[in-house]
Amino acid sequence: MAKTTELTHRLCTLIYFVIIFVIMAYCVLNAMYTVIIGGTTFYLFASFLLILQLIFALRTSLDSRIYASLGLVLLIVGLLYNYGLDFLSSLxxxxxxxxxxxxxxxLDSIYKHPTRLMLLKIGLVLGLLLLAYSQYYELVELQNYYNSLHNGETWQQFGAL
Incomplete structure (x- = not known):
């Protein structure tokens, strides 16, 4: 019976990591495409920071989990640089x-309790899905801006393409 539980746990962990990987890959590719056609580079910078933060946060050593908090600090500094003190009102x-x-x-108090850790993992997936949706929304806005320019060209011909 213990082997079945261990196998189920490993399978759930693998599925979780695949979901995180797919969402992060979508965010990075969407951010790169936005930069290529002339959008902002903030999402690309933020996606790379999230990948580094994800690598450090999911390790077992306490030192590497502490380094994961630096990603949050760098993102707040980047938002402050771009939007000033009203950065929370930005998408x-x-x-x-x-x-x-x-x-x-x-945090050890969250990391050692399985129910809190599972809720945190669900929150991470939902947060990444919100990020992917906001990136998609800003890409659609950029496409609509290029469509509003009436010179006979398509929106793909404006950026670096």
Whole structure:
């Protein structure tokens, strides 16, 4: 019976990591495409920071989990640089949700309790899905802006393409 439980746990962990990987890959590719066609580079910077933060947060050593909190600090500094003190009113502030979840992975009081850890993992997936949706929304806005320019060209011909 113990082997079945261990196998189920490993399978659930593998599925969780695949879901996180797919969402992060979508966010990075969407951010790269946005940069290529002339959008902002903040999402690309934030996606790379989230990947680094994810690598550090899911390790077992306490030191590497402490390094994961630096990603949240860097994202707040980047938002302050771009938007000033009203950075929380920006759509890009959604990036702070998964960064905060990854920072909370470093707390021992949350990390050692399985139910809290499972809720945190669900919150991380939902935060990444919100990030992917906000990136998609800003890409659609950029496409609509290029469609509003009436010179006979399509929106793909404006950026670096």
């Amino acid at each position: 890009k502030a959604i990036i702070l949700i998964p960064a905060l979840m990854l920072t909370l992975f470093g």
